[in-house]
Amino acid sequence: MENEQGPGNRRSRIPWRVLISAVAGCAVLGGVLVLVPWGTGGTRAPQPAPGAQALTAVTTGVSAALPDLAVLIDEREARLRKRPGDAGAWAVLGAAYVEQGRRTSDPANYPKAERALHRSLEVREKNADALSGMAALANARRDYRAARNWSEAALKVDRKEWTAYPQLIEAHTGLGDYKAAKRALDRLLELRSGPAVQARAAALYRDRGWREDAAAALSDAAAGAEAPAERAAYLERGGQLAWERGDLDVALRHFQEAVRLDPDQRTALAGQGRTLASLGRTTEALNAYRVAFTKQPNPAYALELGELYESLGLGQAARVQYDLLRERAARSSAGGVDEELVLGRFEADHGDVDSAVRRLRDEWRRQPGIEVADALGWALHRAGKGKEALKYARVATDRHKGGGVRSALYVYHLGMIERELDMPGAARRHLQEALRINPRFSPTRVPLAEEALAELGEPDMDAELPE
Structure with a gap:
């Protein structure tokens, strides 16, 4: 069986659930899943102020809503103008810029993040928060060796700095060291529980082929998430997992619910485009991809959209997307992002094969x-x-x-x-x-x-x- 080597047979940390239950706030009537709005049938605690909500997100390594991030950045910049020696505020500002860059695919945020995090380390050298922020920045730039080194430096300062472990796991995975990634996950599970940890575990389980374990972990993460942006991020990952196994209707529901919860969840919108294309709903797929790329100009979206145009016999439209891919990859590289993987994939199928190999x-x-x-x-x-x-x-x-x-x-x-x-x-x-x-x-x-x-x-x- 597919999952007989998975972690479910080693531990009972994660209860088994069907992936679609990740859409929390749902009911099952006669075997049919029905989505219902969040918060119905009960009284929820008041939401914190936008800046406070984004602060909680960036300091625990989860997705934050873009408007809340903008408020947090403004607040921290105003604070640092009055108190430039506040190492903690510099670390938070750097982490917020990393998250903003990741959510928008705007590489201009990364040099700002780097300056803020270096300033935090200048003020206080042994600073686990800033070191973890540097690891997150390196992962966002796809510099996994640097991310590993920054994560390990944070853990030398504080072995219980749990936010460094997700960054270390991502770095080990990017470097192909899956045993080390598993050891880091085990340590993280000893230190911490909750949605962010469950989602990190799900990513490793998916990479190892343990799809039921990944589905269960994402289900629990989405059910336990407090903020809509965080919940939307876990639903988007659940949609990816469903799409990968060909469960297209489930994938589409996940992506749609993620966008409903967080309209700035462009990764989920691109996921909608991918799924709608697989379902043969090409006009809707093209619209979803166009909006996703306009709001979050990720070179990978341009590649997928270009290939969709090619499949429709629209060669000129495809070439326009490929030109945009090169342009966006060049801008990302200027911000320190490693785009060689997407460029290599593009060149192998649509450009210079020898360049792809190099x-x-x-x-x-x-x-x-x-x-x-x-x-x-x-x-x-x-x-x-x-x-x-x-x-x-x-x-x-x-x-x-x-x-x-x-x-x-x-x-x-x-x-x-x-x-x-x-x-x-x-x-x-x-x-x-x-x-x-x-x-x-x-x-x-x-x-x-x-x-x-x-x-x-x-x-x-x-x-x-x-x-």
Whole structure:
């Protein structure tokens, strides 16, 4: 069974629930899930002031609403004009800028965050809050080695600085060190409980292929979240998980509820676009992607939207998106963000294949996670280096090397590489597996997978034996 190696058999920390129950405030009538508004049927405690709510969010490492973040930033800047020696206020300001940059994909926030956090460390050198903030900044920039070092520095100052552990887990994952990520998660679970910890655990469980555990953890995180922006973030992750396993109706409900709770949840809006495209509702998908990219110009959204245009035969519209991708990636790089992974993926399929290989080789040397392994394997395949490509594609899909995530795209890449290397049995199995994981994982790649399977035909039982 898929989950027999998961943490559910080692501990009973997380109660088992169906993922859709993550949409808290729901009722089940006759087996049909019904969403109802939050707060009905009871009296809720008054919400804290916007600045206070954002302060709670950024100091505990959870999503904050963008208007609340703006209030918090204004408050801290006003305070620091009067008290420039307040190390704690500098650390909070830096963390708020990191969150604002992450939520808006505006890299101009990251140099501001860096200056504020360095100022905090100048005022007080042994400052776990500022060190954790630097780790969050490094993760936002996809500099996982620096994030690991900053997290470890925070823990040297205070071994119980629990907010450093989620950053350390993300850094270890980005570097492909999944055993270290698991050890950091175990320590975090000893120190802390609650929605933020459950969501962090869910991300690691998903990366290891333990989807039921991830679903249960996200369910509990969403049910326990206090602020709408935080709850929306967990619902968005639940939507991603549902989409990855091909449960499109559930994914769409999660994304829609996330946007209802937090209209600035553009990641969920892009998730809607992805899901609507998979459902064949292309006009709605295009609108969702356009709004998401306008409000949060993430290069990855431009790539997905461009590929959707390509699937519709709209080559000129696709090229416009690819130009925007390059422009946004250049702006992000100017803010210190590592965009080599998305650029490598783009170049491999739509641009300069040799450039893709160079970029992704360098990225693999810096931070060898499974995302990079998959992208590098595919770029090598596109460059005609099939045998080397197979090595990286296997790393990305080999659970013993950390690649346990159930990704239709990764398995599709493996199958297509095997087909090119004249390995029909393995290619057939992996292409079929990709379509089982998510039958509509990509508007451009699913038709190619189906075409390749048709060409491979039925197995020759006399000639093909299982590997």
